[in-house]
Structures are given as structure tokens and as C-alpha cells.
Amino acid sequence: MASSSMVGTERKKRLKSTIVLFVLGALIISAFIISMNTGFTKLSAIEVLKTLFGAGTPKQELILFEFRLPRIVIAVLVGAGLALSGAILQGVSRNALADPGILGINAGAGLVVMLFVSFFPTTTAAPIFLLPILALIGSSFAAFLIYVLSYKKGEGIMPTRMLLTGIGVAAGISSAMIVLTLRLSPEKYQFVATWMAGSIWGSNWKFVWALLPFIVILVPLVLYKARVLNVLNLGDQTATGLGAPVDRERLILLAAAVGLAGSCVSVSGGIGFVGLIGPHLARRLVGPKHQFLLPASALIGSLLVLVADTVGRVILQPSEMAAGILVSIIGAPYFLYLLSRTK
Template structure:
């Protein structure tokens, strides 16, 4: 039996992609270590290393293990989840501007989470583990509305209609969110305002455990579907001719993308543009094939969020700038750049 061999160009491209992945992984590792040393109370690298191996003081262990490490882990998880979700949506809709934040899916997830936080009296363990599920419900209902309004029977998903519908739905949900904030107590209003700005508010290990199952299940599943996404990108007619069940695969991949975005929003607040920028940067680094594009998007998204959160804690000490604002400072101009290119 003769095996198919890769061409020299394919081998070279595979090596280049592997080097890109390794480089991104090293950058995340550097950001991870730097973030452990960053904060209002500084820990030197030596203090951090000593504390990691059980030799730190009670105060140092509290700072590192109870405050910083959960926040860093959550930043990595939500960066990967949001970026891969955006990559799937861009591939599904064949729209370079598709993103769970711009399309209003994040807003739908956030509205349900805020309703729960605003009206649920307890802050015990059970509500924490319910948040990703509630966010998935809100994101799913929003996505179903947007995609049903953007889908035509004989034309499939219409990219321009999808973007405009998403923006309109997001505006409506934002208005409902503002009305909600007017009816809650002042102390909860402060939390809602911070959450809407994109603050990583779930900063303990319970939130990590609540988010981890969604990321651990959905990310490998989406990676497994990389070849299917390559086929779907050829267009519905060609994909059908190649034997793909287009409608079924679109629904499955959309559900996975919504699950990733919704669960991340439950603990990260309204962080936008990660799902937009991450896939675009990854595409420039490794090309359009999803076997490399999806994991590269996850790595770029994780790097973006962990660096944004670190800068937010560093710039205006002892105050913090929400990570969503740092990402938006970069993302808004990049979105305008993409919008200008799409008109060209």
C-alpha cells in the first residue's frame, strides 16, 4: 500500500507552522511568568518561584495561589475560547468581520448572566457553576435569532446581512441591559458596570472549574472538525458535491462556537474583538487551513487576553483597567481597517 507523501512545499509550510506554534507558546509562558509578578503587591521572580514550591509566606501564597494564578488561567482559557469561536464563525459565514462580540452573541450571553446575578440573592458555589450554562442559553437564543434572520433558503448565509443583523440585535440587547442596570441596587450596579467593560471578574478556582469543562470538550471537538471546515469554506454547492452534510455540520459547528463564546463571557465580562483579531493574526501567521489556523487562533487569543489583563493591572496601579478596554484600544482600529478593506 503506497502512502501519500507531502510535497517539499507542504513539509516546509508544516515546519513553519510548528515554529509559529512554539513561538506563541513561549510568548504565553513568558506572559504567564510576568503576570505572576505583576500587581499592586509585587513579587520578585525568586519569591514567586519559592512560593510555587511551598516556601513562601502565608501572604505570598494567598496572593499567588488564591488571586493571581486563577486569574491568569482564566485569561488563557477565555482567550482561546473566544478566538476559536470567532474563527469558526468567520469560516461558517465566510465573513471576515464575523465575531461573537460584533454579532451580538456575547451580548446575549451577558444579558442572561446579568439577569441572574442581579436577581439571585446568593453567591454560593452552585450559582457559579450555573453561569456558563445560563450564558450558553443566552448566546444560543441570540445566535438562533441572528442566523435565522440572515439565512435564505436558496442562498444560504448572507455575510452582509449577517453582520448588519448582528449589529442590530446587539444594539437591542445593549438597550435591554441598560434598562436592567437602572433597576438594580447601587452595589450591584458597580459590578455590572465593571463587567460590561470587560473585567475578568471570576478570579478564583471555582470559576476555573466552571469554565474548564466547556473549553476542554469544545476546543478539541472544533479542532477535530478542521477538515470539515476546510470543505465548508469551498461553498455550499462544492461542499455538498464532496459529500458533506452542509446544514448539519453548520448547526453543529455553530453550537460549538456559541458554547465557547457563552461560557467565556460568563466569567470574563464583555471582552470584545478577541474573536475578530485572533483568527486574522493567526491566518497571517499560518495560512487559511483550519488544521493549523484553529490552534494558532487559540494561542493568539490566549496571548492577547493574558497580556491585556496584565497591562490593565500594571498601568494605573493601584486601580485596574478592565482587560476589555485594553483589547478594544487595539481592536477598534483594526476593525475599521478590516471594514475599509472589505469595501475595497
């Protein structure tokens, strides 16, 4: 009887989690449609539909296909990538406050992107496709630095030490970026300021194609490793006892988290807190099992960045407010709330 009751409870949890994922997917589709209709130049739902099927005017096609759709797609991809990166970091480190922005991984990617932009133009195709790779190098360097500074022989990596080290590394890299802005021309300074605010500046299809390979390769890999994350959450000794190659799997997952964060930051700027908010909300909705937690985190992250970017485009028309600022308005108080509850 007890066994059948447990099976029934597990089925209810899976059904609830599946329903949550479908609801989140429906919300993203709704936000996607609203975002296509929203902007300085208004397009009604009928006009958007006609344009999608090739019956729109040249002006409507230009607005929808060249300006809005690439930006919307990037917002969805970036939100999913950053939220998944945060979910991996929280799972691997068993630290509820882990986030690629807070830990300085985003800042490392941003530093290399800024160095590149300060010396080379980003208007040609080759530099655009190089940006995710360069950002990956920068984020990998930041992650390596955090790992080395937070590791202590005999104790390994303590969650609190890693968090404080990451905050310190992020502050140091951000300071270096501010110093580097002194040599920039006004045009490039404007770009860097926009990037640091977390504005989705890569708003054409070249940036979508530059980011897409990283998402297509790394997201399925992370979802495939969901069971491994479940085992790692049990602790190193238990995971080793269950036969999991802990060090190898942790390295693979950390590499995936760094790759997702670095590639996303290269086209979206320094959007923080998505990797913190997404996994936490997902955990409340679907529970701790990563088979549901990871896709729920990705969907929540996509929804958060898409809504923030859409609201940012209309709240101060004809100017824009960066999506990163709107996310931070939510994320900073949430981070302080979580910090106050952490023992």
C-alpha cells in the same frame, strides 16, 4: 518534478506553521510568568518560584494561589475560547468580519448573566457553576435570532446581511441591559458595569472549574473538525459534492462556537474583538488551513487577553483598567481597517 516541488513547499509551510505555534506557546509561558510577578504587591521571580514549591510566606501563597493564578488561568482559557469561536464563525459563514462580540452572541450571554445576577447573589457555589449554562442559553438565543433575521429563502445567509443583523441585535440587547441597570442596587450595578467593560471578574478557582468543562469538551471537538472547516470554505455546492453533510456540520460547529463564547463571557465579561483579531493574525502567520489556523488562533487569543489583563492590573495602580477596554483600543481600529478593505 512538479509534484516533488509541491511536496517540498507543503513541508516548508508545515514546518513554518509548527515553528509559529511553538513561538506563540513560548510567548504565553513568558507572559504567564511575568503576570505572576506583576501586581499591586510585588513578588520577585525568586519569591514566585519559592511559593510555587511551597516555601513562600502565607501572604505570598495567598496572593499567588488565591488571587493571581486563578485570574491568569481564566485569562488564558477565555482568550482561547473567544478566538476559537471567532475562527469558527469566520470559517462557517465565510465572513472575515465575523466575531462573537460583533455579532451579538456575547451580548446575549451577558443579558442572561445580568438578569441572573440582578435576582440572585453570585457568592455561593451553585450560582457560579450555573453561570456558564445560563450564558450558553443567552448566547444560543442571540445566535438563533441572528440566524432567523439574516436568513432569506433562496439565498441562505449572506455574510453582509448576517454582520449587519448581528450588529443590530447586539445594539438592541445592549440597550435592554442598560434599561435593566435602573433596578439594580449600587453593588450590583458596579458588578454589571465591570462586566460590560470586559473585566475578568471571575478571579477564583470556582470560576475556573465552572469554565473548564466547556473548554475541555468543545476545544478538542473544534480541533477535530478542522478538516470539515477546510471543506466548508470551498462553498456549499463543492462541499456537498465532496460528500460533506453541510447542514449538520455547520450546525455542530455553530453550536460549538456559541458554547465557547457564552461560557467564556460568563466569567470574563464582555471582552470584544478577540474573536476577530486572533483568527486574522493567525491566518497571516500560518495560512488558511484550519489544522494550524485553529490552534494558532487559540494561542493568539490567550496571549492577547493575558497581556491585556496584566497591563490593566498595573497601568493605573492601585486601580485597574478592564482587559476588554485595552483589547478594544486595538480591536476597534482593526475592525474599521478590515471593514474598509472588505468588498
